[in-house]
Amino acid sequence: MDVDDVFRAEYGRCVATLTRLLGDIGLAEEAVQDAFAVAVQKWTEGLPPNPGAWIVTTARNRAIDRLRRESTREARHAQALLLHQPDEPEEVGPVRDDQLRMIFTCCHPALSPLAQTALTLRMLGGLEVPEIARAYLVPEATVSQRIVRAKKKIRDAGIPYRVPADADLPDRLSSVLTVLYLIFNEGYASTSGALLRTDLCLEAVRLARALTELMPDEPEVTGLLALLLLTEARRPARVGPSGELVLLPEQDRSLWNRSLIAEGHELVSRCLRRGQPGPYQLQAAINAVHTDGPATDWAQVLALYDQLLAHTPTAIVALNRAVALAEVHGPALALAAVDELELPGYHLLPATRADLLSRLGRTAEAIAAYDEAITLATNETERTFLEKRRAHLVPDTGETLRPAE
Amino acid sequence: MKQYLLGVQLDESVRESEEEQREQMARTGKVVEEMKAAGVWVFVGGLQPSHASTVVRPTGDTITMTDGPFAETKEQLGGFWVIQCDDLDQALAWAEKCALACRQPIEVRPFNDGSEE
Numbered sequence: 042m043d044v045d046d047v048f049r050a051e052y053g054r055c056v057a058t059l060t061r062l063l064g065d066i067g068l069a070e071e072a073v074q075d076a077f078a079v080a081v082q083k084w085t086e087g088l089p090p091n092p093g094a095w096i097v098t099t100a101r102n103r104a105i106d107r108l109r110r111e112s113t114r115e116a117r118h119a120q121a122l123l124l125h126q127p128d129e130p131e132e133v134g135p136v137r138d139d140q141l142r143m144i145f146t147c148c149h150p151a152l153s154p155l156a157q158t159a160l161t162l163r164m165l166g167g168l169e170v171p172e173i174a175r176a177y178l179v180p181e182a183t184v185s186q187r188i189v190r191a192k193k194k195i196r197d198a199g200i201p202y203r204v205p206a207d208a209d210l211p212d213r214l215s216s217v218l219t220v221l222y223l224i225f226n227e228g229y230a231s232t233s234g235a236l237l238r239t240d241l242c243l244e245a246v247r248l249a250r251a252l253t254e255l256m257p258d259e260p261e262v263t264g265l266l267a268l269l270l271l272t273e274a275r276r277p278a279r280v281g282p283s284g285e286l287v288l289l290p291e292q293d294r295s296l297w298n299r300s301l302i303a304e305g306h307e308l309v310s311r312c313l314r315r316g317q318p319g320p321y322q323l324q325a326a327i328n329a330v331h332t333d334g335p336a337t338d339w340a341q342v343l344a345l346y347d348q349l350l351a352h353t354p355t356a357i358v359a360l361n362r363a364v365a366l367a368e369v370h371g372p373a374l375a376l377a378a379v380d381e382l383e384l385p386g387y388h389l390l391p392a393t394r395a396d397l398l399s400r401l402g403r404t405a406e407a408i409a410a411y412d413e414a415i416t417l418a419t420n421e422t423e424r425t426f427l428e429k430r431r432a433h434l435v436p437d438t439g440e441t442l443r444p445a446e
Numbered sequence: 447m448k449q450y451l452l453g454v455q456l457d458e459s460v461r462e463s464e465e466e467q468r469e470q471m472a473r474t475g476k477v478v479e480e481m482k483a484a485g486v487w488v489f490v491g492g493l494q495p496s497h498a499s500t501v502v503r504p505t506g507d508t509i510t511m512t513d514g515p516f517a518e519t520k521e522q523l524g525g526f527w528v529i530q531c532d533d534l535d536q537a538l539a540w541a542e543k544c545a546l547a548c549r550q551p552i553e554v555r556p557f558n559d560g561s562e563e
């Protein structure tokens with residue numbers, strides 16, 4: 042452990058606590074950075090017994106010094122906040138509830154979805170701006186601008202720094218879960234570039250784990266963690282030796298991470314016992330079936346998709362349900378279900394149609410559907426996969442490659 | 447305490463019946479009563495449509511006047527509330543009531559209270 046490790050592990054937590062003490066994220070960040078600058082000089086002989094507490098105390102003292110020198114109204118307000126907390130013990134470390142407050146602030150629906158994810162990765166994940174930029178394949182300036190704007194809005198619009206009241210909790214929690222899910226998904230099936238960006242997946246799992254510890258009684262939080270673990274567990278098998286995409290039925294199951302699967306299954310059964318199903322728990326249950334035994338029990342998957350569709354009647358869920366439908370009742374029925382869906386611009390709709398059509402022997406139509414999917418796919422790995430599938434379909438009788446009119 | 451402007455974004459291309467307007471007035475009136483009871487109310491005002499507005503623009507030391515609003519769009523400020531409350535969450539909760547009462551989108555905008563750098 043050196044100062045860099047402590048920074049990575051404690052930065053977000055210390056900023057969260059200082060934000061409560063100072064009432065402003067920007068001031069909190071300055072104070073924590075000041076404290077780390079002091080640490081670099083003072084910790085040459087070794088770390089203090091509780092580095093997080095040391096940082097919080099130093100940051101707090103630094104902030105008081107700084108605020109005394111300044112005379113703005115905001116500074117006076119922050120100073121008043123700081124000086125009126127006499128009940129607190131001198132040696133306080135980062136407080137866990139502060140992180141929960143920070144999650145809800147960063148994922149506030151008044152911020153744009155992109156700002157929510159960038160801010161969450163920065164403030165809670167402890168990722169630096171260049172790391173976030175690399176993960177999302179956008180310029181660093183874009184990320185830092187997004188974060189600066191979001192912090193400015195939090196301050197100027199008065200977005201509160203607290204866990205929402207019970208009445209608002211379901212809505213607000215769902216926006217937090219969406220952010221964590223999107224971070225994971227961006228890493229797992231990234232919109233461009235290499236298929237898997239491990240650091241985002243790991244960060245999302247780490248944040249979901251932290252949220253589960255903070256809110257153990259929210260079944261959807263447990264459900265999200267289980268979903269992420271069961272998906273993450275299959276990651277090693279999802280990409281083949283030459284970087285190609287490997288679908289579930291062809292995956293080498295011995296590559297799956299057994300301990301993550303065991304943990305995921307345990308969480309899913311905990312959810313089942315509680316009996317308050319929600320979208321994330323149902324998706325976790327579906328993934329539990331996929332990872333249970335030597336092959337998927339598709340009838341069970343279909344039954345779970347029926348439940349999920351009743352809960353979340355979206356075209357994407359219906360499309361995924363159709364995949365299970367094909368396995369249980371055959372491709373013709375599934376194709377009829379898929380043809381009722383509208384998902385403009387979403388490559389997996391024509392990709393699914395293509396697969397069903399080819400299973401029905403309607404090769405020309407299947408090729409046309411693959412072409413559509415290939416045009417829409419933004420991810421190189423997925424595009425290669427679709428092109429390979431399409432190539433298998435080309436009739437070797439020398440007939441025309443053009444789809445039927 | 448922070449102050450927020452809750453502005454009604456009115457689609458002026460839609461004509462409402464007199465009955466609908468009366469019902470709307472009754473519903474928004476109720477929200478105003480609630481705001482007053484909760485101690486958040488500062489001001490409320492409905493505006494004439496934008497055909498009645500005039501823009502007064504300085505050009506150097508002289509003034510030019512033009513008929514109509516700043517921008518000729520079909521969405522115009524139709525009226526507004528000013529409220530004071532602790533934070534954005536409270537303001538958003540009031541904005542929800544306002545949006546349901548007048549069946550129009552509401553823009554929630556904090557006042558500049560001088561606490562900026």
